Amino acid sequence: MGTTAPPASLTPAEARSVFRAGRAVPTAGWADGHTQANLVAVPADWAYDVLLFAQRNPKPCPVLDVTEPGGTSTVLAPGADLRTDLPRYRVYRDGRLTEEPTEVTGLWRDDLVAFLIGCSFTFEAALGAAGVPLRHLEQACNVPMFRTSRPCRPAGRLHGPLVVSMRPIPSQLVDTAHRLTALMPGVHGAPVHTGDPGELGIEDLDTPDFGDPVRMLPGDVPVFWACGVTPQAALMASAPPFAITHAPGHMLITDARDADYRIA
Amino acid sequence: MGTTAPPASLTPAEARSVFRAGRAVPTAGWADGHTQANLVAVPADWAYDVLLFAQRNPKPCPVLDVTEPGGTSTVLAPGADLRTDLPRYRVYRDGRLTEEPTEVTGLWRDDLVAFLIGCSFTFEAALGAAGVPLRHLEQACNVPMFRTSRPCRPAGRLHGPLVVSMRPIPSQLVDTAHRLTALMPGVHGAPVHTGDPGELGIEDLDTPDFGDPVRMLPGDVPVFWACGVTPQAALMASAPPFAITHAPGHMLITDARDADYRIA
Structure with missing residues (x-):
């Protein structure tokens, strides 16, 4: 890493420099207290569809910033280069995942518009600070995510299912979790559903579409939040x-x- | 009006039918409890700029819905016709106000995209219900609005100043007003400024750029909210x-x- 500091204590600029240098690890727990964002970059010809899709589906797609066509910087992280400063990328061609490189300098195009989208890491920090346990962190796995049977509201050529993340919450803390996340509409806001997964068309909580299965503890209720993977599913x-x-x-x-x- | 019911008791559809029939009066106080929205319709070629301007300036421009090009309906008001169901319109050509008709059926174009934008009437209802006095209503005038010296963040070809509305609030209720409106980000959210108008570049509260001057009572503090006139100023x-x-x-x-x- 070129540093012995714990990742949580790094400044955002320090963390980005570590990733720019090539380290490719998940960012959970890095630069504590700072907002992490999803990236979606599309050709300018598709930018209106993406922005409108986000407007029409604000819970899964809370847009924090949009770049100028071809731009590689964002007001959210002055000095950052969007082509190099994330630890790992995904490249889609005609809707198919083709590569997972650690930088995309050679792939960036003059007409790419980048959308930075809010992430549940932000509200997880608030939940944790309020004493709401986060089972996937306790169990050292990724949060489980599911495609639902609920379609997003389409926009132009963009359509796709709502994707949700699920966190088991002790029943007596469900209200707290709802209230706290409702206050953060820029990072997915309040849950979209609590309880029976079948109402979202989810058949088995043990087989998520993305991420890892998480063990429910006695008294836990499954709580579902709109998820930032939704725009990737739409792509x-x-x-x-x-x-x-x-x-x-x-x-x-x-x-x-x-x-x-x-x-x- | 074709009805003797008080305007506040009409359903939204009834109110719209009254305006569709030609009545051209302000909508304050009509169809109590229902959300009123600002309208901005531009050619599709400008729609991305407007949508991005709104994303970059969400406090003055909270977008509630966007129509398909040429469309005349909105999910917010099934059955409504956007060309006839507002009591009065403004038409701008090359940035100049040219007409104020009561319907725009003959002017609507196949490429027009309509943006419906949140309005402070919604949060005024919440303030009133919480016992926060609204001086402009007590004084039976329009809320005063001011161009500020703060530029909005530009988007494409769209740029312009932040426009604010000002409400005198008794000093002991400023916190209540702040807290309540913060919970309504879809309709301008928390105030952008409280106190000295000079900090916003406003020289004289008695000479608003839009609306009417309002009298402050002893103990009142001027509180400024981002205003839905901002997109019109940008146009x-x-x-x-x-x-x-x-x-x-x-x-x-x-x-x-x-x-x-x-x-x-």
Whole structure:
């Protein structure tokens, strides 16, 4: 790493420099308190569809910033280079995942527009601080994510299912979790569903579509939040000719603070 | 009016039918509890700029819905016709206000995209219900609005100043007003400034740029919210070839409920 500091204590700029140098690890726990963001970059010809899809589906797609065509910087992280400063990327061609490189300098195009989208890491920090246990962190796995039977509201050529993340929450803390995340609409907001997974068309909580299965403890209730993987699912379903995203869990660490996204 | 019911008791559909029939009065106080929306319609060629301007300036431009090009309906008000169901419109050509008709059927174009934008009427209802006095209503005038010296973040060809509305709030209720409106980010959210108007570049509270001056009472503090007139100011500053908006105060009454826009 070129540093012996614990990742949580790094500044966002330090963390980005580590990733720019080639380290390719998930960003959970890095640069504590700073907002991490999903990346979706598409050709300018598709940018209106993506922005409108986000407007029409704000819970899964809370847009934090949009770049100029061909731009590689964001107001959320001055000095960052979007082509190199995430630890790992995914490249989609005609809706198919073709590569997972650690930098995309050679693939960036003059017409790419990048969308930075809020991430549940932000509200997990708030939940943890309020004493709401996060089972996937306790069990050292990724949060489980599921495609649902609920379609997103389409926008132009973009369509796809709502994807949700699931966190088991002790029943007496479900209200707290709901109230806290409702105050953070910029990072997915309140849960979209609590309880029976069947109502979302989810057949088996033990076989997530993305991430890892997580063990429920006695008294836990499954709580479902809209998930930032939704736009990636829409890219796969809608097949723009070219797109670049972050690799799941390998986010952009911004200079914004999680606290900035709590509205009250 | 074809009805003797008080305007506040009408359903949104009834209110829209009254306006469709030609009545051209401000919509304040009509169809109580239902969300009213600002209208901005531009050629599709300008739609990305408007949508991005709104994303970059969410406090003055909270987008509630966007129509398909040429469409005249919105999910917010099934059965409504956007060309006839507002009481009065404004037509801009090359950034200049040219007409204020009561319907725009003959002016609507196949490439027009309509944006429906949240309105402070929604949060005023919440303030009133919480016992926060609204001086402009007590004084039976329009809320005063001011261009500020703060530029909005530009988007493509769109640029312009932040426009704010000002409400005098008794000092002991400023916190309440802040807290309540923070919970309604879809309708401008928390105030952008409290106190000295000079910090916003406003020289004289008695000479608003839009609306009417309002008298402050002893103990009142001026509180400033981002205002839905901001996109109209951007249209005037940026001069797209053609645009249609609502006339100030003459909004679309939707079927949505004000309570839907309170997030917690």
